[in-house]
Amino acid sequence: MIYEETYHYLLKHVSSTEFDACLYSLLHSDWDGVIQSPLHAMASSLGTSEKYLKQIIRKFTSPKGDLPQVFVPVQQDGDALYKFNLGPTSNLGFNRKTDRYCKKYRFFYHEAFKGLTISAKRLLLMAAYRMSVSKSEEVMFDYHEFVSDSTSLFTRQRLFEAMDAIYEAGLGDLVTIAFTSKAFSKKEVMMFTFKEGTLGEYRENRGERAGLRRTIFNAGFPGHISDAVCMELERVGKYIFRSFLKDAKKAEAPSDTQKELLTLARFVYSQALKKFGKALRANKPLLTEPKQASAYLSTIVYNETLEQMAKYAHQAESIKSLLDREHFHKEISEKALGREVNYMEVNQHIEPIRLKFQQADFIYSILNGWCEEWLISRVKTATETIETEEEMTAPTTNPVPTRTDSEYIIALRNDTYDQLDKLLALIGKFGNAAVSPSNQQYTLTRKKETIQSYFAIQRDRLDAFAASPS
Structure with a gap:
């Protein structure tokens, strides 16, 4: 979209080629606004030299006076790229009722338009x-x-x-x-x-798709990823961004917390794509089965999110242990001020730490809820498939759960247990020494117990269904 902020900038502050450079950037930006295009490709599309394009970039990255910074340099997978910084990025979405914007009409990119004054x-x-x-x-x-x-x-x-x-x-x-x-x-x-x-x-903007293919290529898979597969993988990515932010917006979380969740969503998605790319050599049939490819990526995303949940839980517990040491903070405050202080002053001193704890604890709760929803959704789909197929079984036979879906539930359970056990081991080895081992592992231990209870209930439900007369 050409949002109102971009629109006003284009009307007042750019030359003809700079105008086209902004429109090109909007067409090749990913969900974070990062331009997923090499400089030579942009220069070729603009009909100019890379040397002149670099002059434009210098202007856009070094604004004067009250002008905004149009391009913000960023590093992505070791590559030096630029983020287009005018207007909101697409991962924040937009309100169709209030946001004013112009679509990226085709004629903006025709040679006849580019040649205009x-x-x-x-x-x-x-x-x-x-x-x-x-x-x-x-x-x-x-x-x-x-x-x-x-x-x-x-x-x-x-x-x-x-x-x-x-x-x-x-x-x-x-x-x-x-x-x-x-x-x-x-x-x-x-x-x-x-x-x-x-x-x-x-x-349509294809910047995110270009970034997706580049991430998978950099992960070691040089083969072509079809548009059909890309679309399914992108659906997984969109779900991550939207679901991570959904509860944060509902709770009216501070903007810095929402920004942290967006950064985390991008990290989880990128890490999952890298692992997906590494796995493709041994799973090439996924390239011809878009739905299976997205399901495979979604499972990787679940494991990545589970790991991030554990990290934020540990971070929150570490910060809480620091907050609880009131005498420690009182001593630091008195030493810094050279006088005695009361606990009201101490509370003011530790307010930034308290806010950091609240953020970490809130993000942990978001990720914990996300993991639960993901797991329940997958198990529910599999059990409904089993029950549907059992109902179609001949009435003279005793229904037996289909092997594929039953095995999927078992594999999902075992993989989740393995992942939690690995995370518990890592926290035990590298966790904050200031936090007792029981407190370090409390959140994940409780998580595992909850999941064990959930799977036991699902297993009992299927066993009872299989044993009941048709």
Whole structure:
């Protein structure tokens, strides 16, 4: 989307090539806004040299005055990339009722549009933005919206020159521009009438898909990943971002906590894709079975999230143990201030630590809930399949659970136990020495007991179903 912040920047602060560079970035950014395109590909698309593109990047990364930083340098899997920093990123979603934006219409990326003057590009952008907001291919502007005083984007002459440039570029079949007047006020207005169907002719962002393929390639699998498989893998990724943030937004968690969850969602997804890429050599049939590929990735994501849950649980317990040492904080405060302090002052001193504990504990609860929902969903699907197939069994036979789904539940249970045992061992070996071993392992031990009880209930349910007469 071309959000309002981007729209206003394009109208006032860029040259013609910089305008195209921003539109290119929007088309090739992943869900975090990171541009997933090499510089040579961007330069080629813009019809310019890499040398000039680097000058644009220097301007965008080093803004002057009150201008925003358009490009923010980032490191991703060892590669130096840039994040497009105008407007919200897609992983935050948008409110269709309140957010104003312009779609990335196809004509923005045609050679005829790229060859326009900056004034002509701005004129078409203004019309396209209003078309997108109003959802009408016929839009009207009061003349003073273009020409009002010396600070306006256009003079009357520049406005007519922009119109001429649009027609000379052969874009008259895309849009017609006409001057007219309002029936009652006689004020001059401009009418833009776009070709029928233009509202639905826009480009889809493929930046996330490019990043997905690059991550899998860097993990050691050089083969091609089809669009069908990519779409299924992306569905897993979208679910991670949305579900991690869902409860945080519902609880109105602080923005820094929501940002931490977004960073964590990206980490979990990226780590899972790397492991998926490493596993592909021995599981090439996944490349022809998109649904199986997404199920395989989802299981990796579950294990990754389980590990992160354990880390945040341990982090929260470590911070809590520090908070509980009131005399320790009192001594530090008195030493720093050179005088006696009361516990109210101590509480002020440790407030940042308390906030850090609340964040870690909250994120742990989000991840814990996510893991429970994932596990219950998978077991529920498998047990429903077993029960459905058993009901179809001949009435003279004693139904027996299908081997595939029963084995899936057992494998899921055993894999979860193994994962928890590994995490318990790691915490026991590398955990915070200031936290007692029982407290270090309490959360995961309780988690394992809960899962054991859940699987026992499911096993009893299936056994009872299998033993009941048809």
